[in-house]
Amino acid sequence: MDGDTLEFATAATLARRHPFRLGATRIDPASREVSGPGGRITIEPRVMQVLVALASVDGGVVTREDLSRLCWNNQIVGDDALNRAVSEVRRLARTVAASEFVVETITRTGYRLTGATTPVEGPADTEREAAPKLGGVSRRLALGGAAVAVAGLAAGAWAVWPNPKARAAAALAQQAQLAADEGMPAAATQAVSLLRQAVALRPDDPMLWGQLAQAWRSKVDFALPADSATAVRNCELAAMRALSLDPKQADARTALIMLRATYGDWLAVEAALRGVLADRPDNDVAAGELAALLQSVGRIGEAGGRIDHVAARRPLSPAYQYRVSLSLWSRGRLGDADRTIERAFALWPRHPGVWSARLWLTGFTGRASLALAQIADLESRPAGVTEEAVATLRTSMQALRTRAPAAIRAAVDANMAAAMTGASGSISAIMVLSGLGRLDEAFSIANGYLLRQGPSLMPLRANPAQAPTVDRGHRHTQVLFVPVSAPLRADPRFMPMCEDCGLGDYWRRSGHRPDFLG
Numbered sequence: 001m002d003g004d005t006l007e008f009a010t011a012a013t014l015a016r017r018h019p020f021r022l023g024a025t026r027i028d029p030a031s032r033e034v035s036g037p038g039g040r041i042t043i044e045p046r047v048m049q050v051l052v053a054l055a056s057v058d059g060g061v062v063t064r065e066d067l068s069r070l071c072w073n074n075q076i077v078g079d080d081a082l083n084r085a086v087s088e089v090r091r092l093a094r095t096v097a098a099s100e101f102v103v104e105t106i107t108r109t110g111y112r113l114t115g116a117t118t119p120v121e122g123p124a125d126t127e128r129e130a131a132p133k134l135g136g137v138s139r140r141l142a143l144g145g146a147a148v149a150v151a152g153l154a155a156g157a158w159a160v161w162p163n164p165k166a167r168a169a170a171a172l173a174q175q176a177q178l179a180a181d182e183g184m185p186a187a188a189t190q191a192v193s194l195l196r197q198a199v200a201l202r203p204d205d206p207m208l209w210g211q212l213a214q215a216w217r218s219k220v221d222f223a224l225p226a227d228s229a230t231a232v233r234n235c236e237l238a239a240m241r242a243l244s245l246d247p248k249q250a251d252a253r254t255a256l257i258m259l260r261a262t263y264g265d266w267l268a269v270e271a272a273l274r275g276v277l278a279d280r281p282d283n284d285v286a287a288g289e290l291a292a293l294l295q296s297v298g299r300i301g302e303a304g305g306r307i308d309h310v311a312a313r314r315p316l317s318p319a320y321q322y323r324v325s326l327s328l329w330s331r332g333r334l335g336d337a338d339r340t341i342e343r344a345f346a347l348w349p350r351h352p353g354v355w356s357a358r359l360w361l362t363g364f365t366g367r368a369s370l371a372l373a374q375i376a377d378l379e380s381r382p383a384g385v386t387e388e389a390v391a392t393l394r395t396s397m398q399a400l401r402t403r404a405p406a407a408i409r410a411a412v413d414a415n416m417a418a419a420m421t422g423a424s425g426s427i428s429a430i431m432v433l434s435g436l437g438r439l440d441e442a443f444s445i446a447n448g449y450l451l452r453q454g455p456s457l458m459p460l461r462a463n464p465a466q467a468p469t470v471d472r473g474h475r476h477t478q479v480l481f482v483p484v485s486a487p488l489r490a491d492p493r494f495m496p497m498c499e500d501c502g503l504g505d506y507w508r509r510s511g512h513r514p515d516f517l518g
Helices: 011-016 045-055 064-071 079-094 126-130 144-150 164-180 185-201 206-222 225-245 250-259 266-279 284-296 300-313 318-330 334-347 352-363 368-376 387-402 405-419 423-435 439-451 477-481 483-489 494-501 503-510
Strands: 020-022 025-028 033-036 039-042 061-063 102-106 110-114 117-119
Touching (some): 025 045, 045 064, 045 079, 045 110, 061 064, 064 079, 064 110, 079 102, 164 185, 164 206, 206 225, 206 250, 225 250, 250 266, 250 284, 266 503, 284 300, 284 318, 284 477, 318 334, 334 352, 352 368, 352 387, 352 423, 368 387, 387 405, 387 423, 405 439, 423 439, 423 477, 423 483, 439 477, 439 483, 439 494, 477 483, 477 494, 494 503
Antiparallel strands (some): 020 025, 025 033, 061 110
């Protein structure tokens, strides 16, 4: 590799490394860009360091100790951090490089990268012009063409037309779909920006306008009160434009349906979503929304079948993957849930939904020690999780692990206080307190959150500094039907609470009883 050696894999020397290729994939250490058949991305410095170290020995074995020495400056590094960096390199190999190189594990030794490295002859590089630029978007967004195909992103038949505007719009739409699949506020903003560019190129394409309506609807999910009205209006305008071009456009119809609050209006929203799916049975957005609604009314089995199907079509979506893991847990398939969330955690360890789902799966299934280890791992902690939230989670998991009276009292106090901060704290507190058998406190919080009654009234909008929790006035009833809430469901107070919030009326009018009633 142009005279470079393994000793020059540290962060300080990446800027001096010459670009090189692994097959048709170009690696530029200085800019941290990787360009290949699946697109182009900009990767994290640590991941580039590991990739450079593995590529520097031309098929030789690099020990874990070498990687620690070269990429972490001889610092003591935990297995999780090193494993995650190697996993990211493997993901690059699968997606951007289309498996042109592979990272092999050499048992009890280290790793070997297969694929010959060759230097780039000069600054010019034709692939810089051939691949769409994704590096300016997020790391999760930039998974490229192969990932787009796997995820079933249908940007329209015009994506392969010779018209350059159609091709450009298709690329923008694909990038926007990957951003939307993150289920995060910043990604929703990216999706809106990308799709506004796309509709400017193809203003008469109903699919693009429908996707833009969905992107704006996601913005509504996360908007602060001062911005909510603007996001709603923009969603409506994009949806109306889509429907003027195609009255059955599924994304636009679903966006308008989901602008209304589902909580308390489950039957009407369900009927509307089923209407969309009757016309467009392959629409993942409508199917995913229907799955969430069915989960919220206790129809766990039917919800699971739908979310399984959507998640299988969108394997690179952290939002769908953590949702399916929780659904599998609710259906009694803990092993499958564990495997799903571990795969998701390896790819997106700092995604709030993935991080929380993994914590709940371990903490509420007799493995609180694993949950405590996750809480202690600073490198995987989502940026939006506050120290106060971490302290409450730590106290909760310690109580679940030890069941000591003093630990339980501390957890009750912490969760009662956390519930007053908003929806996220309330949802977590209901599960923790139910798992600890503190049903009086769990019902107090559930009544305050779902019914706006009793002493435990709290704001529905989470603190903006916390990990995002979508509420939109929905007040998630899914928390009532997860396994850890079984003690709540067995309590005589549960059915009256369901009557008060409208679930009882839904069950009677729909003719469907919740699964827990048989």
